[in-house]
Amino acid sequence: xxxxxxxxxxxxQAGSSLRLSCAVSERTFKTYTMAWFRQAPGKEREFVxxxxxxxxxxxxxxxxxxxxxxxxxNAMNTVYLEMNSLKPEDTxxxxxxxxxxxxxxxxxxxxxxxxxxxxxxxxxSS
Numbered sequence: 097x098x099x100x101x102x103x104x105x106x107x108x109q110a111g112s113s114l115r116l117s118c119a120v121s122e123r124t125f126k127t128y129t130m131a132w133f134r135q136a137p138g139k140e141r142e143f144v145x146x147x148x149x150x151x152x153x154x155x156x157x158x159x160x161x162x163x164x165x166x167x168x169x170n171a172m173n174t175v176y177l178e179m180n181s182l183k184p185e186d187t188x189x190x191x192x193x194x195x196x197x198x199x200x201x202x203x204x205x206x207x208x209x210x211x212x213x214x215x216x217x218x219x220x221s222s
Contacts, residue, residue, distance in 0.1 A: 098122040098128075100121075101119045101213055102192050102213040102216040104116040104117050106217075107219045108220055110183055114179045118174065119174050120173045120194065122211075130146060130192060130194055131193050131204060131209060132191070136188040141191070143157060143206075145157065145160065145164060146201055146204060147166045147168050147175065149168075155200075156201070175192060184221065189215040190217075191213055193206075193213070194211045196210075
């Protein structure tokens with residue numbers, strides 16, 4: 097069972113930046129597609145973006161393109177989510193997840209990911 101631990105969330109003002117980290121326990125981490133999801137209160141968990149194991153190939157939802165960047169350090173078994181120009185609508189619990197499935201980024205949903213972190217809260221005030 098792959099273990100994932102997120103960190104880096106917090107309370108920030110609109111327009112600020114945050115970097116989330118996800119430490120992965122699995123030695124075969126480098127073969128997984130790693131993704132970030134988020135879940136706002138009362139809403140379903142939403143795919144934000146992902147990075148393939150080969151990197152730096154990434155894909156994002158339209159609402160975060162040009163603001164969010166996913167990267168990975170295979171040597172450190174860590175994946176990052178750099179978030180810039182944060183908006184109040186970005187407020188959510190952010191989760192990292194791993195998958196052995198290779199799909200088009202637009203096709204990914206929660207069902208394709210077998211391992212999840214515990215989540216980290218990001219709150220953006222206006």
